[in-house]
Amino acid sequence: MLEAKEISWFQGQKTILHKVNFQLSAGECVGLIGPNGSGKSSLLKILAFLEPPTSGQLFFQGNPMPATVPLAIRRRIAIVFQESLLLNTKVFDNVALGLKIRGLPNKKIREQVDFWLEQFGVAHLSKQSARSLSGGEAQRVSLARAFAIEPDILFLDEPFSALDAPTKEALRGDLAKVFKSTKTTTVIVSHDFKDILHLTKRALILLNGKAVREGSPAQLLKEKHNEEVDRFLSHFSA
Template sequence: MLRAQNLCWHKNEKAILEHIQFELHPGECLGLIGPNGSGKSSLLKILAFLEPPTSGELWFQGQTIPKLAPLEIRRKIAIAFQDALLLNTSVWENIAIGLKIRSVPKSEIRERVNYWLQQFGIVHLAKQPARSLSGGEAQRVSLARALVLNPNVLFLDEPFSALDAPTKESLRTDLVKIFHSTQVTTVIVSHDFEDIERLTQRALILIQGQIVADAEPATLLATPQTPEVDQFLSYWRNTRRLNSISDQSSS
């Protein structure tokens, strides 16, 4: 579906990403994780055609993409950010806006918007002003607005970072079901390894702008490939160990 070949990106003469190489397969859910400033969101922007790479090649469905991706290619992807970025109109109109821009027939718009309202459990919010929503509700609208487009690739940039723990868990559970039913090819950036474990089949760890590990999340946690990966994942490994000890003590 997507292939990065020796991608590099420099900003203000500083190397942000260096020699990025990987493939994303149809139906796969891929996680990007790493320390703050490692280049995760920068890579996502390049993969989503929001920024051109300084050098290297990006392939989409077997086609080399020029620095300015053509409209017909950009319309095959959808992106949802940490900030929901909702328009000052109703929830229904926010979800429908992309379909209207694409001149989709009104009857089809109605059907698709209503479907995603149901999938995210926000039918009761359809007529409500989007700016009046809670953080969790707004993120559900943002995700529905992306998925209603039936994208070939869905990009999610830190979709849970602004949510409290119960809201995050509820939304993660819904996304697991949605990814299973739609098989939409997805790239998720997160700073939380639990998001990557729950939602992805494979993860790339970025450190200082380079991919230093590429494996299934469980494999990364159990057998870190390098000392720097081991150090980065130590927080989650230690948390699991402490929780296990606490559970044993309670029983």
């Protein structure tokens, strides 16, 4: 579905990403993990075609992507950030917007919005103003909005990090169920290894802008690596 070959990203004098290779197959959910500032969000933005890499090549469904990726392709991608970026309209309209842009008929839009609000347990909030939602509700609506467009690839950048533990666990469980039924191709960034263990079968560790390890999350935790990787993983094994 998506391949990144030797992706580097420089800003000024700074190397933010250094020759990162990454593959994502259809139906897969892959985790990205690493300490603050390791380049996770930067990599996600490049993989989601929001930012062109300085060097390296991206392939989408086998085709090499130009620096400016065509809108028709960018529209096949959905992103959810840590802080939900909902518009100051009703919940329903927030979820409907992407479908309107894509030219779906009104009846189909209504069905699709109702279905996804239901999937994430927020159908009762449909008529409420999005700005008045709690953090947990807003993230549920953001996920409903992302899934509603039935993206080819979904990118989640720390979608739970602003939520308290019980809210997060409940949403993570609901998301796992949705993944199981939709098989949406996804990349999820989290600084919590529990999320990665729960939701993915493969994860990539980023340290200082480099992809240093890749494998099954459980295996990554179990194995011995070099000192740098072991130091990072030691925070999660206790």
